[in-house]
Amino acid sequence: MEYRIEIGGTIIALLFSYYIFETLVSKWHIRQESKKYGCKSPPRYPNKDPILGLDLFIDNFRQMIKSNLLNTWVNRFQTNGNTFSAKVQTKHAICTVDPRNLRTVHALNFTHYGVQPLRQPPTLPFIGEGVFTMDGPFWEHSRALIRPTFTKSNVANLPAFEVHFQKFLALVPTDGTKINLKPLLNKLIFDTSTEFLFGESMNTLSPESKFQTEECLAAFDHAIRGMGIRFQLGSLRFLYWDKKWYKSIKITRSFADRYVDKAMEFRRSYLNAREGREKENGEESDSEIDDDNGNHRHVLLHEMAKQTGSRDDLRNQILHVFLAGHESSAITIGNAIFHLCRNPEMWKKLRSEILSEGDKPFTFESLKNLHYLQYIIKETLCLHPVALTDTRIALQDTILPTGGGPQGTSPIFARKGQIVFASFHALHVLAPCFQPDPDIFRPERWETVRPGWNYLPFIGGPRMCPGQNLALTETAYVLARMAQEWREINCKDEVMEWVELMTGVASSKNGIKVGVVV
Template sequence: MPVQGKHHPLVLYLAAGAFFSYILYTRLNLYLTRQRIKRENGCQPCPHHFNKDPILGIDVLRFNIRNARNKTVLESNWNRFKRFGSWTFHSRIMTMPIIVTVEPENVKTILSLKFKDYSFGARTKAFTPLLGQGIFNSDGERWAKSRHLLRPNFVREQLADLDAFERHFKLMLKWIPRDGATVDLQELFFRLTIDTATEFLFNHSTNSLRMIGQEQTLNEDVIFSKAFTFAQADVLTRTRIGFLDRFRKNKEGKEAIRICHEYVDKWVDDAVRWREESDAERKIGGEKNEERYVFIHELAKQTNDKKRIRDELMNVLLAGRDTTASLLSNMFFELSKNPNIWAKLRAEVGELDGRTPSYEELRNLKYLKWCLNESLRLHPVVPGNGRFAIRDTVLPLGGGPKGTHPLFIPRGTLVTYSPYGMHRRTDYFGNDSLEYKPERWEHLRPGWEYLPFNGGPRICLGQQYALTEASYVTCRLVQEFQKVESRDVDGIWKESLTLTACSANGTLVSLTPA
């Protein structure tokens, strides 16, 4: 008589056999399916591998940490492509297979043609504590709703209002020495752009330019500015260390995020209250009209979900401050070393006869546009990006000895692309691709090989806002100063790589008044 509660060994053997048969079947089926995909698409393996450790890629991790410490991440990555003689290579960090590419057709496939084959992957988890589920940190339906919510707020009418730029520019101007002394324009640009961005978004500016020299003052705007800068740097730390982040106590990072959220929540509460008052007035036959456009009020008209409004504001603020400030800093680093280019800008802007430019006049300053384009080419403010394959898929290039065959991408692969490297390819931008040369844009009409604001469905909504502000500030500085000279000791641009890229040494210059 069998003992109650015990299974006969034959039953256990059958169960184990069934389990292993199932595993074997699924593995074999996956293998055959992938072989079929490779065969149908003519895929060949990527022959170039940047990792000697085939299991965990510890050597790659160490190499990246060393480059980050030496501020050579971008240059080292670019040199790797040149050493391999191919525009796509394979790597690995821990259990994550990685494909790195500077092929425009591959980037086009990732961001547009096979957009739905990719997601953000682990990046979302690193960004969520600060940014929540806003437009830059969401996929799928949530992202589509965010884009639908924000798109109306970046139409021409809002971008053409240059009065705020002028007010904050005049504040910045007070801190630029007129006696030829050295000034770090990069620090001023970052203050300027957070001041203009917060006014545009919240209808209240941090006014950090007014607070220079008063940073010890317990002012909520100053506290927020510092917390936002720290919280953003902490996002990058979480991204780099991945799953190890759970072992950090990180009290300072959590406190910075709390300060940022509480600051923004106050303006969200005011906006929702404004909407409720407007709705109440409308019901009794009145109408609450605003004197000017206010971004946060427009969001409140579309939703009363306070967290959602806050998430979208945090996302747009992150992009609105850093991209524009980095663009201006990188461009003036180059302009200060090229007096001939500055002279050409002065000649073009001189056609305004000293008056502040209108939106249409800014758009017609052709050489200024070339200077901005060239800065975004040589020093793209977002120099690298990536997507996580959520299903088996194929890239058009990267396979075979010369990288000219399609490349199979298994589900679970991180595919990264480097605008920094792509913008340096001599076959697209000439043998002088490492030079800052605005004149190349007279006849240059690039496609996917030039990617300053991403591309495809997720192309940056705020690119015209950023370009308008950068154009306006540059135009006004050209009007105010007849000469700009570099005071950078090294004379060579070195990367400061956070979520954007700017000069590690700042933008040290002297300016001579006009």
């Protein structure tokens, strides 16, 4: 027994010694590399727990519950500077809202940073491996597979939007009666997204829908919220055990499998047709789906089914794209209406611009040329960006251009494994170009402001949201059609301030309560 105790003690001592040795070597390496490139350390956040960093971790959850996490990050940057280091769950993180650092991480030195070690573990049980959680060749393949779906010609299919918008209109009272538009907007974008991505709408706005819509929407919402909590927990995600979360995953995957089954049928038909054409013409011929009017329609799931016959791959990829984007447009439209109903003069100005176009149908180009409409969308995304935060991990030793030293102007050495965190909400609030009223809804500022990397509602660089064009087009079209149809949109909310509800994204906790008059 004594011999075993001695062996155990020796092993512990050796492991501890190795840890100390590795720590000293790492610090020596950092000092040498920092000296070589003139790097300085950034200011340090005053962690109350400097060893594990649990104080910052716990405070994040506390502020999220209090609906104050976004402003908390603004206050942290105001207090500690645009770039500072902090200890979070035993890891040192560089927190930054400096546009020069963001441009370096997301664009200039894009390959130096990744997301897979951070995103894959907490999301794997739900959405598997896909474009938003992977790095390297897998990410490149996934991105290339998805990109053609979001070209201008595909996102400009406005007649398809109109079909669902008419169903949405029919559910909105027009006598000034109070209604919460938030759930209806979620259903509207749910329907347009499923048709655009999968070739068939879920039709949640229709009473004759074949799907159990309320159960499915609730499952999506709970699954996304649970995934967000697991992501926040990081290495402590094992603490989150929720049977309802796993049940929600099962419902969501069952929803996806309905479309995967149809995609597999399409794949068989496509391969048989291609084989026949190759025999007849001696060459391979690509195919696209035609809609009822004979127009070419690029369906994401069908395009992926041409490339792979793996059901798991198809399910994972469509869940990635769908879950990342199906809420974005609904929340942005809702946030725009939240502010417009509180500013009736802005609604009148928007309506005047829209009505000046006459009765001609909107096009992708005409929506882009409605300047005040575009200002409203930009201002909404400035106050409420789709991408709230982003966390990257250094895949190699690298350099951030600024934020170090007493003046915050020296470069910073970011060792391999270094975490780099950004808050895009804080970036927008603190950017000099949006002062002195960054938290006031003022679309007119966009007549002159040119923010560059101070404005990143969809992130930037190669990992910029691939569905950005779709989200902006949907948002512009729905707001324009609302302005055509509704003479007034009045605020019916008891709470005038926008209060955050954090899930995977931030939406209005109190909904979008309005009274519509035609």
